[in-house]
Amino acid sequence: MDDKKILILGVGNILLTDEGFGVRAVEYLETHYRWPERVRLMDGGTQGLMLMPELLECDFLVVLDVVLGPEAPGTVYLLEGEDLRKSLSFRDSMHQTDLLDTLITCHLAGHRPEAVIIGLQPFDYKTMQVGLSPQAQALLPEFCRKAVEEMARRGIVAEARTDQC
Template identity: 80%
Template sequence: MDANKKILILGVGNILLTDEGFGVRAVEYLQANYTWPVRIRLLDGGTQGLMLMPEIQDCDLLVVLDVVLAGEAPGTVYLLKGEDLRKSLSFRDSMHQTDLLDTLITCELAGHKPDALVIGMEPFDCRTMGVELTPQAQARLPEFCRKTMDELARRGISPATEPA
């Protein structure tokens, strides 16, 4: 990947609904455990929808960390691109203001749509009110983040420093 390309790693989801906040928690983990070059920005996107347009339009590659409802066993990790993006909770009709696929379409209409992919996990529980992940999702967070780092490395993207 071009060393000048801007990359946005966006954690999305509602942190008030247990595992629905998994993407946000994954970004927090990546921020806490790695040092990132200036061209790579990590952001808690929460449930902001269209309000994320300026950040999305300012990147060349959008990597969304989210929960995915695709019918596999809880804890299954997915890599989604193209039409499969709708399997991500944030790319389908959700509690968010608008889904992220609509936001990407709006970005394209406004002049810039980045390449996008979702790295997500099938949740254990995303309906129960609670600010903590389920114990099962919490236990999988480090492994999920390692898989995220592996996928980024395949694309020539790596942090400045890795954890000890």
């Protein structure tokens, strides 16, 4: 994977508590780690189809998001293939087109990146409030460490910044 362009995309609505977890995770990864030049980190928010130019430019897509799965809040999920729709941003998005449909559109345009989701089962994703729930905020560093480990397993190696707390 040394020559592939990687996009780490944090998605979600920061106005709905833990729904913004993916955005906060990508901010954390950008602040606390150094990434190879071929890796781009991006706040994708709720842009849906507007993300298509970025998706067309990458070979491998890592999406950080919240996932509604069968486990308890705080569970970390790794989703690939057909499981992508378990991610909130990959299913029936309220914002334009969901990300899976955007990937399908990329495929029709001639380039669909390989995609994986690293997600967290949210504690609260319905309360309109800027900021994560206290429980999700407490899990953010551990979630990001697990995400970095998963990416390293796939050949995307980051260095922890020593100038951070």
